[in-house]
Structure formats: C-alpha cells, structure tokens
Amino acid sequence: MGYSVLLVDDSKTQRAIIKKILGMACVEVDNIYEAENGKVALEVLSKEKIDIVFTDLNMPVMTGEEMVEKISEIDSLKKIPVVIVTSKGSDVLKNEFEKKGVKFFLTKPFTPEDICDIINELLGE
C-alpha cells in the first residue's frame, strides 16, 4: 500500500518537479494530490487521507505559513507531517516553523536524493 502525498505550490513547474521525483521509486506513492494555495490544500485535506504534505510558503490566497497554522488547529490533521519547500535558506525561519511543529525543510534548488531522504525519514521507510 503506497502513500498519499499533497503538493501545495502556486508553481506548476515546482509541483511537476516533485511529482516526477516521487515517481522515481524512492517511495511507493499511490496518490499525488495538488493544490495551488493553502486554501485549496485545506479542502483536499478535509476530503482525502494524506500521509505527507509538501508546501511552498509564498502563495496567493493563502500562504504556506497560514495553512500550517490552520492544520495545527485541526485535530484530525495536525499529525500529518508537513515539509516546507522554500528558496529561503534562513535559520530564523526554520526555528519559527520548528516551534509550530514543522521539522522538515527542503531548500530550493534540491536534488531527488534530498526529497527521498526526507520522505524515508518521515515515513520510516
């Protein structure tokens, strides 16, 4: 049984890149859902069982940070691991998110190995 992954990014290209990497067999993925902002992502999360969320921060309508805060307020969602995908390599930012329970950061540009390492660590492969 594979995992269900939600990709949240307003960039179609970035979603396509991660999707392609997930298809490279570092982990068995059954379903990949996509959302172009945090609001759409919350709608997906309310309907589907998601095992891991990859999210950008800078998005119109609802940012990744706002989405993470909403997820942390909802009992049924707050245990879903979230990976922040960002071009900002700021330790201050990482510390802020760690306080909100987000432990994993993927700094762009990343390699397929970076994504696979995070997934394997998060999902215990």
Added chain:
Amino acid sequence: MKNITITEKVFVEVLETTAFLFAEPVDRHELENLGHENFFITYITFSGDVNGNLFILLSRETAHQLAVNMMGLDDDEEVDNSYIEDAAMELANMVCGKVVTANFGKEKLYDISIPLINSGKEDIFDQIYNDENTIYFSIDGRPALVNIKF
C-alpha cells in the same frame, strides 16, 4: 564586486542543478544588438532584514529549454506558454533566495515576493542592459542578463 561574484556563481549553479543548463559569464560587448522583444523578464523583490530586487532576462529559447529540462520533458514536446513563464519565475525565486543567503547568511529573516513576468518591455530591458550591476551570460550561445540590487 562581492555581490556580483556571488550572484554570478549562484545563477550558474542553480541553472545547472535544476535544468542542466550551463551559463557562461561574458562581457557586455559580446551581447550587443539584442532585441528586447525576444526576452522574458522576471522580477522579484525581497524585504525584511534585507531589502532589494532581482531581474532575470532570459531569451525565449532559453526559457523554453528551462521549462523542458526542469520538468523532464522531451526536447520536441510542446510546452504551454504558462509552463515556460512559470519555470522562469521559479528560477528567479530560487536564485533570489540563494543570493540573499549567500550574501547575508542564514540569520536574516526576509520575505520573497511572488515573481512577476512580462515579455520584453523596452524600457525595462534598456534599463537592465545598461545598469552597472548587471551580469551578462551566454547559455548555449543565447544571452541572459541578471541584475540584483540591495
């Protein structure tokens, strides 16, 4: 000078890592007679502990190749224009984040704007082309310009 050297290095690295494209820094005079209409211009700002903006000008052919390579498509595969623009904006986002971190370290907190893109506006093109902070590249023989200010 330090800023320009860092930006040059980051741009080359990001293009190579994400799209297997190889940018070679060149002198401005090697890129004369460029037509502004042949470029995608992406613009992004950053604000917070550090403030500034970044322009990247890519030829249409390079932007197309960038999208193809980033997404792992076949060279002859048709690519929707929205994907080409999106790839150019994503490049600006990555270069901006890496340049700021490389210049100011990981202790700064800042926001990066959502990138904007437009096709070859003459006034912006001329402004960037003639700016002393602009770095000039050749990517597979096609021109690219990068300009960052902070």
